[in-house]
Amino acid sequence: MSNLIGLILPFITVLIFVIGMGYRFYIWTKTPQPGKMTLFPTPTPGGGTFISIIKESFFFPGLFKGDRSLWIAAWVFHASLALIILGHLRVFSGFFDRILINMGVDVDLMSSTGGGAAGILILITAIWLLLRRFALRRVREISNASDFLALLLVLAIIFTGNSMRFGEHFDLEITRNYFAHLFTFSFAEMTLPQSGIFWTHFFLVQLLIMYIPFSKILHFGGIFFTQSLIQKS
Amino acid sequence: MSDENTISHEKVREEVINAIKAIDNGPQVLKLYMEMCARCGTCAEQCPVYYGEPTKERNPVLRSDLIRSTFKKHTTIAGKLLGALDGAGDFDGDMEKWVTQFYECTGCRRCATFCPFGIDNSVITRKGRAIADKLGLTPDTMKSVVKTSLETHNTDGASPEAFKSAIDFLEEEMKDEHGIDIKIPVDVEGAEFFYVPPSGDVLVNPEATTGIAKVFYVLGMQDNWTMSSKCFDGANYGLFTGNDTDMKADNKPYVDEAISLGSKYMFMGECGHAYRIMKMMMEKGKWWGDLPFKVVNCMEWTADQIEAGRLEFDKSKNPMPVTYHDPCNFGRSCGIVEDPRVILKATCQDFREMYPNRGENWCCGGGGGLSAMDDIHDFRMNVSGRKKMEQVKDTGAKYVATACSNCKRQFMQLIEYHKADFAVGGVHDMLSRAIMINGKAAERIDYES
Numbered sequence: 257m258s259n260l261i262g263l264i265l266p267f268i269t270v271l272i273f274v275i276g277m278g279y280r281f282y283i284w285t286k287t288p289q290p291g292k293m294t295l296f297p298t299p300t301p302g303g304g305t306f307i308s309i310i311k312e313s314f315f316f317p318g319l320f321k322g323d324r325s326l327w328i329a330a331w332v333f334h335a336s337l338a339l340i341i342l343g344h345l346r347v348f349s350g351f352f353d354r355i356l357i358n359m360g361v362d363v364d365l366m367s368s369t370g371g372g373a374a375g376i377l378i379l380i381t382a383i384w385l386l387l388r389r390f391a392l393r394r395v396r397e398i399s400n401a402s403d404f405l406a407l408l409l410v411l412a413i414i415f416t417g418n419s420m421r422f423g424e425h426f427d428l429e430i431t432r433n434y435f436a437h438l439f440t441f442s443f444a445e446m447t448l449p450q451s452g453i454f455w456t457h458f459f460l461v462q463l464l465i466m467y468i469p470f471s472k473i474l475h476f477g478g479i480f481f482t483q484s485l486i487q488k489s
Numbered sequence: 490m491s492d493e494n495t496i497s498h499e500k501v502r503e504e505v506i507n508a509i510k511a512i513d514n515g516p517q518v519l520k521l522y523m524e525m526c527a528r529c530g531t532c533a534e535q536c537p538v539y540y541g542e543p544t545k546e547r548n549p550v551l552r553s554d555l556i557r558s559t560f561k562k563h564t565t566i567a568g569k570l571l572g573a574l575d576g577a578g579d580f581d582g583d584m585e586k587w588v589t590q591f592y593e594c595t596g597c598r599r600c601a602t603f604c605p606f607g608i609d610n611s612v613i614t615r616k617g618r619a620i621a622d623k624l625g626l627t628p629d630t631m632k633s634v635v636k637t638s639l640e641t642h643n644t645d646g647a648s649p650e651a652f653k654s655a656i657d658f659l660e661e662e663m664k665d666e667h668g669i670d671i672k673i674p675v676d677v678e679g680a681e682f683f684y685v686p687p688s689g690d691v692l693v694n695p696e697a698t699t700g701i702a703k704v705f706y707v708l709g710m711q712d713n714w715t716m717s718s719k720c721f722d723g724a725n726y727g728l729f730t731g732n733d734t735d736m737k738a739d740n741k742p743y744v745d746e747a748i749s750l751g752s753k754y755m756f757m758g759e760c761g762h763a764y765r766i767m768k769m770m771m772e773k774g775k776w777w778g779d780l781p782f783k784v785v786n787c788m789e790w791t792a793d794q795i796e797a798g799r800l801e802f803d804k805s806k807n808p809m810p811v812t813y814h815d816p817c818n819f820g821r822s823c824g825i826v827e828d829p830r831v832i833l834k835a836t837c838q839d840f841r842e843m844y845p846n847r848g849e850n851w852c853c854g855g856g857g858g859l860s861a862m863d864d865i866h867d868f869r870m871n872v873s874g875r876k877k878m879e880q881v882k883d884t885g886a887k888y889v890a891t892a893c894s895n896c897k898r899q900f901m902q903l904i905e906y907h908k909a910d911f912a913v914g915g916v917h918d919m920l921s922r923a924i925m926i927n928g929k930a931a932e933r934i935d936y937e938s
Contacts, residue, residue, distance in 0.1 A: 289515065289517035292774075321849070323531045397545050470567040482608060
């Protein structure tokens with residue numbers, strides 16, 4: 257099982273994700289758009305549009321005005337996710353540790369405080385987003401099974417991830433070693449980690465990544481398209 | 490348009506499904522909206538219709554789903570594989586529900602302002618209406634407005650003679666008010682400004698037009714502007730029925746008239762959607778190529794004159810508390826928000842903002858052409874207009890100025906229905922009452938509103 261998830265699936269995942277998203281972007285770019293959709297107030301001409309799209313994508317100011325409590329949940333969720341993705345770079349290679357240590361950073365302390373906090377915050381906000389789907393009428397009536405399933409998948413990933421951080425001992429060296437070999441296709445010398453929870457986590461993550469190009473989660477890329485459509489002045 | 494009774498149920502289903510499948514080929518904006526919605530419900534929180542009555546039928550996401558579900562079912566991989574789990578579902582053939590729901594969206598675009606992805610449900614609404622229109626299922630009230638406008642170039646079906654006598658009447662009114670001859674030039678070739686109001690500003694609430702005539706008079710530009718006895722109504726319901734062919738056919742005579750008059754400026758009156766079509770769609774989209782004239786708006790122009798100190802006002806003529814309702818098409822869709830305020834602050838003693846305002850203002854409840862539909866009068870009074878009434882009440886204003894005939898009609902009906910204690914009118918209406926000509930403002934005091 258771990259051979260399948262650890263040696264074969266990662267390549268399928270990457271292929272599906274890259275081709276899927278690449279195809280989506282290609283199609284979106286190619287689809288004709290007659291006329292503009294300008295929505296005022298518009299950004300100042302010049303670089304204003306670009307800055308405004310970046311702002312919308314990173315800080316969600318529209319949502320901040322439109323639904324404050326959702327903004328808190330959504331922003332903390334996405335910001336934690338960004339931190340967690342950055343933190344995962346450590347698992348893939350010792351390279352980042354060396355840079356940080358050279359800069360005088362206590363990597364383990366940063367990982368346990370920053371990473372730990374992000375893990376807890378994303379758990380809380382993901383549960384919040386799930387409860388919100390039940391609690392608020394306007395959201396309940398528009399929620400499909402796939403909306404719940406996506407959140408449950410994310411929650412399962414968070415849960416298994418957090419158990420590795422806060423529960424069972426996580427062997428960073430073995431995992432790093434595994435990814436280093438995986439990335440360089442050197443399967444012969446590879447030792448697979450022996451943690452069931454690691455494989456569960458890794459499997460669910462790949463499932464999520466493969467699902468992105470076919471689900472609403474593609475909004476992480478689509479937002480640049482939709483925002484630029486209405487912000488053209 | 491074909492007769493709906495002759496189209497079989499199967500044929501309707503086929504046409505609708507094909508039209509939805511075609512979204513896969515564009516426009517880009519619709520295709521993205523089919524695939525991007527995260528179903529967070531923010532649009533519902535900000536929608537005047539859902540605010541008025543939070544039912545499933547009025548949730549903007551579910552309204553858009555009338556199209557989106559079918560799109561998913563037939564075109565997206567997840568929709569084909571997961572089916573109902575992903576919200577995919579085939580069109581149920583219920584065109585009555587379809588038409589009702591798409592004519593319950595005011596197309597105000599407020600959802601797009603607050604949606605984290607900027608999804609503009611009005612685009613989906615317009616597509617839904619376009620599909621209905623193709624099948625001849627546009628509500629009769631809307632159909633007849635489009636037909637009248639295409640036949641007579643104005644939505645009231647008024648003849649050039651009726652128009653001219655209305656203009657004569659307005660000139661007499663101004664003579665009574667100021668004791669002098671203030672002209673409203675008609676069909677003057679070579680006039681620099683070609684004034685295109687909504688017909689309501691000539692036939693129903695004509696004070697905006699007298700206000701503009703007075704501005705030109707004070708500036709000594711009486712001979713530099715004109716109206717047309719053939720083209721005096723910028724209103725264009727092709728925008729609302731989703732029929733681009735009708736919209737362009739309705740638009741063309743105005744462009745031709747501006748060219749044949751030899752005007753330098755198409756001077757748009759207080760009509761939000763007319764200005765939006767001329768400025769944002771026709772001019773920017775180069776429907777008819779490069780034009781020998783520029784599209785400008787009367788409020789921009791007057792505000793410039795006020796800021797340059799060329800006009801004087803007696804504010805005591807407008808002592809009551811006045812607020813401004815930003816029409817969606819001027820505010821969100823054209824960005825004309827400061828100019829009306831410049832005019833109102835210069836001409837009224839007690840100008841008050843309503844909140845929120847400008848690009849975030851709530852729709853009056855009559856947007857998207859709904860204002861003209863008396864068949865949904867109760868809906869407009871109790872559901873889509875509810876938030877607006879609360880907003881106006883909070884200001885304590887006795888006069889709501891707004892630059893849109895559809896907003897005005899909706900307001901007039903809201904006032905009557907809810908027995909509210911305020912009046913509605915245009916922006917230049919306030920100017921017409923306060924502008925000083927030869928050192929004094931209009932004598933008349935018995936205004937209807």
